[in-house]
Amino acid sequence: MVKAIQVGLGFWGFDWTKEVIPQVPTVEMVAYVDANPEAIARVQAELGVPQNKCFLSLEEAARSVEADLVIATLRTEAHYPVVKQALELDFNVIVEKPFASTIAQAKELVALAKARNRILMVSQNYxxxxxxxxxxxxxxxxxxxxxxxxxxxxxxxxxxxxxxxxxxxxxxxxxxxxxxxxxxxxxxxxxxxxxxxxxxxxxxxxxxxxxxxxxxxxxxxxxxxxxxxxxxxxxxxxxxxxxxxxxxxxxxxxxxxxxxxxxxxxxxxxxxxxxxxxxxxxxxxxVEYPDRRGTLAAVAKVIETGSVPARFSSGEDNLYSxxxxxxxxxxxxxxxxxxxxxxxxxxx
The missing domain is CATH 3.30.360.10 (Dihydrodipicolinate Reductase; domain 2)
Structure with a gap:
């Protein structure tokens, strides 16, 4: 099992929490993060997420749980700072597209992932x-x-x-x-x-x-x-x-x-x-795990096995998209x- 922290519980992030993550059995959720208390309250009330798994910052979650993966499901402009922070905390990362706002930011994240020997995947679900x-x-x-x-x-x-x-x-x-x-x-x-x-x-x-x-x-x-x-x-x-x-x-x-x-x-x-x-x-x-389930299952498998499959959408590959x-x-x-x-x- 790959232990994961989800960061970003807004409109699209909530859909990941409800519809995608529970259908990938190789991923175990250990924490949910959002700076907005209302987003935290929603996943607790509507999805039954326990309070002790919810945090207002990634740093707080990282101090409290052990995890292998950060699932970044935030608005585009928040991708770069959150992915950078996750990599600096030595997490592997899967992030929604586009994974950065500029090529310079994207290159920086790719280089950081290489330097930290971490996996950076972009969820190109199609x-x-x-x-x-x-x-x-x-x-x-x-x-x-x-x-x-x-x-x-x-x-x-x-x-x-x-x-x-x-x-x-x-x-x-x-x-x-x-x-x-x-x-x-x-x-x-x-x-x-x-x-x-x-x-x-x-x-x-x-x-x-x-x-x-x-x-x-x-x-x-x-x-x-x-x-x-x-x-x-x-x-x-x-x-x-x-x-x-x-x-x-x-x-x-x-x-x-x-x-x-x-x-x-x-x-x-x-x-x-x-x-x-x-x-x-x-x-x-x-396809065993189609669409977004496929991207999440793929990054979990790479973390578990160390083997990168064909057509894997790494950050480095996604630079050209x-x-x-x-x-x-x-x-x-x-x-x-x-x-x-x-x-x-x-x-x-």
């Missing part, structure tokens, strides 16, 4: 689904030969779906597209080289910043990805991972993932189609100018 795993394996085996083009569409209509963050900067690229960008890297087993991106705010939108955008992303091995995303689409809603078409020299792979929302739940889907043939539905192998987000934002600011990932990675 990786732990059947369809992207199967797609990554097909691409790795070159089932249909080299890739010609990857096309991705994400469509949601936020005003009619309970979206709440109207004033968030870069609501598409920073809040949503990071999932798609990280999946690109996982499925293609490659890192981005440069990007051109445009974003805009449609007429009548309640957003204060741009919820719609398009990007062309070139990867190191030469694959080009055409990405289109919108929080203001009136077209058919896609699953959260978007709809992917991977056109290869000998055929096509189409897939989508995380098709659930407001009581609706559907399985991941993946189809293959050889040239000039009818598409075939592929039966997908189930964070850099792709920041490069698209910078390109959009520059009216679609190509931005090299190296430029973003080197910025202080």
């Amino acid at each position: 990786r732990f689904q059947p369809a992207p795993i199967a797609a990554a394996e097909m691409i790795g085996a070159q089932k249909f030969g080299p890739i010609n083009l990857v096309s991705i569409d994400f469509r949601r209509h936020a005003p009619s779906q309970g979206y709440r963050y109207w004033d968030m900067p870069d609501p598409l690229l920073a809040d949503m597209s990071i999932h798609h960008f990280d999946l690109m890297r996982m499925v293609l087993n490659d890192n981005p080289k440069r990007v051109s991106c445009r974003t805009w705010n449609p007429a009548g939108s309640p957003f204060g910043h741009h919820p719609t955008g398009v990007a062309t992303i070139e990867f190191e091995k030469g694959v080009i990805v055409s990405y289109r995303g919108s929080w203001m689409s009136n077209g058919p809603a896609t699953p959260w991972a978007g709809e992917w078409t991977i056109d290869c020299s000998e055929g096509e792979i189409w897939w989508t993932s995380r098709d659930h929302f407001m009581g609706k739940a559907g399985p991941d889907r993946l189809q293959t189609r050889e040239r000039d043939a009818q598409p075939k539905q592929v039966e997908l192998a189930p 964070l850099a792709l987000v920041q490069a698209t934002i910078l390109s959009a600011f520059r009216d679609g100018e190509w931005v090299e990932i190296a430029e973003v990675m080197e910025r202080v």
